[in-house]
Amino acid sequence: MLRGRRRGNSRSGLAPGPAVLPELPLLLVTKWSTSRFIVALAVVLAAMVVPGASVGALSDPGGTFFDDDGNEHEAAIEAIAAAGITRGCSDVFDDLYCPDDLVTRGQMAAMLRRALELPADPSNWFDDDDDSIFEGDINALAAAGIAFGCDEAKYCPDAQLLRGEMAELLVRAFGYDDPGAGDFFADDDGHTFEASIDRLKEAGITRGCNPPDDSQFCPDRPLTRAEMATFFVRALGL
Numbered sequence: 001m002l003r004g005r006r007r008g009n010s011r012s013g014l015a016p017g018p019a020v021l022p023e024l025p026l027l028l029v030t031k032w033s034t035s036r037f038i039v040a041l042a043v044v045l046a047a048m049v050v051p052g053a054s055v056g057a058l059s060d061p062g063g064t065f066f067d068d069d070g071n072e073h074e075a076a077i078e079a080i081a082a083a084g085i086t087r088g089c090s091d092v093f094d095d096l097y098c099p100d101d102l103v104t105r106g107q108m109a110a111m112l113r114r115a116l117e118l119p120a121d122p123s124n125w126f127d128d129d130d131d132s133i134f135e136g137d138i139n140a141l142a143a144a145g146i147a148f149g150c151d152e153a154k155y156c157p158d159a160q161l162l163r164g165e166m167a168e169l170l171v172r173a174f175g176y177d178d179p180g181a182g183d184f185f186a187d188d189d190g191h192t193f194e195a196s197i198d199r200l201k202e203a204g205i206t207r208g209c210n211p212p213d214d215s216q217f218c219p220d221r222p223l224t225r226a227e228m229a230t231f232f233v234r235a236l237g238l
């Protein structure tokens with residue numbers, strides 16, 4: 001699960017819902033619109049009166065997640081959910097994706113491990129992830145030769161994943177080895193991950209970061225969970 005890694009600002013700026021029914025988790029009351037609150041209330045009440053009814057059965061006609069509705073990456077987000085690559089970011093119903101949150105290196109490890117169905121590895125590859133919920137994913141990724149540290153013996157699981165790092169991880173994960181004409185972007189010249197960025201471009205996984213010119217890749221920029229979904233869709237052909 002991607003639990004507990006949601007940034008605090010993902011809950012801000014939203015109108016509070018009805019201040020009733022304290023047995024419902026507070027985050028739901030503050031997060032959801034009134035209409036969704038009513039739907040949730042109905043399901044909760046059904047669960048109270050109908051034996052076997054499940055609150056987890058709550059679903060949104062717009063797909064798995066509520067918070068990606070209308071997002072330009074919504075189709076990609078739903079596609080990677082259907083493929084089992086993400087389970088969202090919700091603490092309660094697995095119905096939130098937090099599309100605007102920035103991807104962390106730990107989250108990326110989990111998504112890549114699920115995408116590649118990598119087996120567990122008993123080795124302790126990094127020291128700084130020992131308390132991370134993503135340690136198992138990171139170890140699996142390292143054993144497969146995909147994960148790389150942010151420093152010696154460190155993986156920095158809570159650090160934001162940068163686009164250059166993403167390129168390196170995807171190239172290692174999916175084996176893109178053709179650089180094409182090379183030097184597709186001007187702003188990565190001499191960058192640690194320039195060779196992988198060019199391979200990612202040649203494979204058609206990235207177009208660049210400044211459309212329509214797309215002459216730059218922005219290798220040191222973080223990326224959102226929504227953007228990451230689209231990269232996975234392209235890499236996996238979903």
Ligand SMILES: [Ca+2]
Nearest residue numbers: 126127129130
């Ligand atoms: Ca470790």
Ligand SMILES: [Ca+2]
Nearest residue numbers: 183185188189
């Ligand atoms: Ca270049």
